[in-house]
Amino acid sequence: MAKYMAQIIVIGVQVVGRAFARALRQEFAASQAAADARGRARHQSAAASNLSGLSLQETQQILNNYEHLFKVSDKSVGASFYLLSKVVRAKERFEEQLRIQAREDRE
Numbered sequence: 001m002a003k004y005m006a007q008i009i010v011i012g013v014q015v016v017g018r019a020f021a022r023a024l025r026q027e028f029a030a031s032q033a034a035a036d037a038r039g040r041a042r043h044q045s046a047a048a049s050n051l052s053g054l055s056l057q058e059t060q061q062i063l064n065n066y067e068h069l070f071k072v073s074d075k076s077v078g079a080s081f082y083l084l085s086k087v088v089r090a091k092e093r094f095e096e097q098l099r100i101q102a103r104e105d106r107e
Contacts, residue, residue: 056098063094070084070088
């Protein structure tokens with residue numbers, strides 16, 4: 001009887017070990033795929049900025065319109081917080097692009 005219990009325990013440990021090893025392999029593969037996707041997305045973002053053809057002047061004009069959009073999207077006027085946050089995030093993205101472009105111009 002003890003012999004059978006030992007065999008059951010050994011088989012159980014083997015099954016759990018194989019499942020754990022398979023889960024680790026899958027997690028590693030998913031991690032690699034996510035890292036590759038991030039790398040491609042970063043590359044595509046830079047390419048999209050170059051393809052969009054937005055000049056510095058156009059970007060500054062958009063930033064100048066930010067004040068108007070912010071006022072129109074204000075909650076006190078009755079607009080939604082969602083729209084206001086989108087306006088703020090767009091401004092932050094343009095400012096980031098300006099910093100990147102300024103850094104590239106210096107180099």
